[in-house]
Amino acid sequence: MTTAGMLAVALLLDAALGEPKWLWSRLTHPAVLMGKLVGVLDRKLNSGHNRRAKGVLAAAALVLAGFVAGKLLALPGTLVEILVAAVLIAQRSLTEHVAAVASGLRSSLDEGRAAVAMIVSRDTASMTAPQAARSAIESGAENMSDGVIAPAFWFLVAGLPGLIIYKMVNTADSMIGYRNERYQDFGWASARLDDLLNLIPARLTGLLIAAAGGQLRHWRAIAEDARKHRSPNAGWPEAAMARALNTSLAGPRSYDGQMRDFPWVHGTGAKSASAETITRSVALLWQAWALALALTVAIAAVF
Template identity: 45%
Template sequence: MSFIPPLALLLERWLGYPPRLTDAIGHPVIWIGRFITFMEKGVDKRERTPSQRRDAGIFTLGLLLLVTLVVALMVQQLLRSLPFGWVLEILVATPFLAQKELGRAVEAVATALRTSLEAGRESVSHIVGRDPQALDEAGAARAAIETLAESTSDGVVAPWFWLVVFGLPGIALYKAINTADSMIGHMNERYRDYGWAAAKLDDLVNWLPARLTAILVIAACFITPHASPSKAWAAARRDASKHESPNAGWPEAAFAGALGFKLGGPRSYDGELVDLPSFGDGKSALVGSDILRALVLYRSTLNVLLGLSVVVALLVWVA
């Protein structure tokens, strides 16, 4: 049914994934993560050569995707055989989207910063991998906004995109790839070889959604107070390619330009200062209220995405 994607967006944005459900049965991302951890313990042996470890990573990813595809196809076939099974298909698709939880987690940082810097650091530590104790208020605010921008792409737009293209198997496979990348797709000594396939495939499946996200952010500027579509477009074109990821720079630069912020720059990971490029040419001394401005743009972007989803559904239905 062509209207499953917009209805899934609406339902997930309204309800999210209930914490009680997570406590009772877990979450699809948790299940995927456990499978990846189980496979890593079994096949990623340190004494293997780099080539062997890369092959082990390819095997892990391939098996993960095969299992995910089989389960998703079986669930989809079962649901479509039931009366009003499309309603259940919407419910099954919603956990793979992250609109509500992403907004809640980022807003929590703004709320915590109003209490104290320590509270802000604690809150931001739940959504970023950098050292929270090395962050001042501006650093914590930038970290929250950068996470919001990047996750708008890989937590919302990309899973929606693959739901539209390939249905329930598409969104499930995307989430499996993205989870694998977040767990093992790192360029450090431990995962450089074993996580190579996960990182490369994640880059591939996010290539178009990341650029679509930037376009959606630019469009959202027209309905967001004090947001500039022209500056968002200019920053995305100028700065997106600076990012070490071929995709993450697009939404991050678009957010920075739209809001007149300067995001990115040096940050600390495990006590080591990493000099990263900047996105946008606005103010970098951000505060908690700037996170709230970014959230307004985020919610406008979700509205534009919902509108696009309805248009796509109507076109498919008419065709």
Template identity: 45%
Template sequence: MPADPWLVLAAGAVEAATGYPQRLHARLPHPVAWIAAALRGLEIRLNRGGARTRRLAGAASLALVAGGAALAGHGLERLLAGPAWGFAAAAVAGSLGLAARSLHDHVAAVDRALSAGDLPGARAAVGRIVGRDVGGLDETGVAAAALESLAESFNDGVAAPLAWFLVGGLAGLFAYKAVNTADSLIGHRDERYRWFGWPAARTDDLMNLLPARLAGGLLALAGGGGWRVMFRDAGRHASPNAGWPEAAMAGALRVRLGGPVAYDGEPHHRAALGEGPPPTPADLRRGLALYRRALALAALALLVGGLAWRR
């Protein structure tokens, strides 16, 4: 069932204030780690046979994990519906599906290293949030990688979870996180995951279809521009969704993102997004400020939505 926008806002406030503390994670791993462990176990046992068998096994595994997450969210909602402290507990539970603070902290670590002139440290920091080869990146390459990750993850870690929380409550939020985690783990086109991960990749594409465009719109609105670049260049991206926030970020900052990268030593061509110069470390700092303004706009929308909800 749909969630109270103020509950979603409260969950966002909890996550922004605390994140998921590393000390807590060391003792009680984040629920995403549980999802990942379940998926790895199923993949090891079921990813065998021909293409059709692997695809069916992948679909069954995804349904089991995402369905289990949705049932857990629904059960938790029912459990917390009665007590006076239920709203606060539901906000804490909802914060587990959001990653606004975590994303900001990871990208800010790249910014700090670049600002200090520590290129090896900046490469190491950006290597924690991107999959491309980072050993040969210069300052511009590091800044571009961080901005692209910031933009794409604004959807995956913020806009899409908020949207699914709103329309489906904790059940919708947890189901989305399960699907998105599955896509990250097994939604690849290499030989091992080509068929087993296909259902996860396609389901993730579908669940992000509208949120990604919302994320791009929030970035363009927060940046006071970028709409033209977003609508023109989003379709150039290999992903049906990631291009929207990335192109909006490029347009709002008036820089060029995308372009050639390497994965495991193999060069990959990517279309350019935007029409400005490559980003500098100063542009990364501007991107973080833009991200914070987009978060504020999302919070304002939830606040206004909560007022309408109570009418």
């Protein structure tokens, strides 16, 4: 079976099964193992002088570990490759977490805040309902790229080694890629490598969401909005989602009790997002996933 064929099956398996609790309550999820490895490197290397050089060494170690793990896991053959890819692609769990915010908001604001706190790092205790809804939509769009399209892209390009290297680097970015005193230097290499690995997938995700939402004709405006985002990559899927929903995303938000004045993405859109807006965004995520699956099947058929 071709790599594209294996990817198509893995996408379908993830969509059907998601993250079975009965399985991961008994076994350690690979993402947890990756996080533990990043944690070990952080504890062992992130101290003293030359932290940027040590961070480069840590990033190189993660790439090497991902390459070796991918090669070893590919040895048993096609079935194992498909299963590993399905585990490391997270479409169903992503949409379930985003949809949970809509369900929470329909019950009460407190439940909506609790649900969105599970998927964002910003302060949630004093969020209004529209702020909680926008946060969930932004997280869904960004993680469609990080958790679905980018892993699928790197699997298609470089098989299991490519997929696992990507997940290693992305995990490191989420743990040490912060611009604060502790990680400004040590996390620099992992953050920049994550930016590089997401360069194509983020824009591809934006295209898929724009196509699903009938917004390809507004691609130039989407690109302009994407460049306003503080992230070089997250702005692309968020801008496409904002345009498809005609809803403003990003904008001011609070981290660690400090309000930060980030620019709006699609600032002329509605700012009164609701549970219904979240539900529409989840539908768009599935439509974009379906386009990605169709593209994968087409590649498999051609090659």
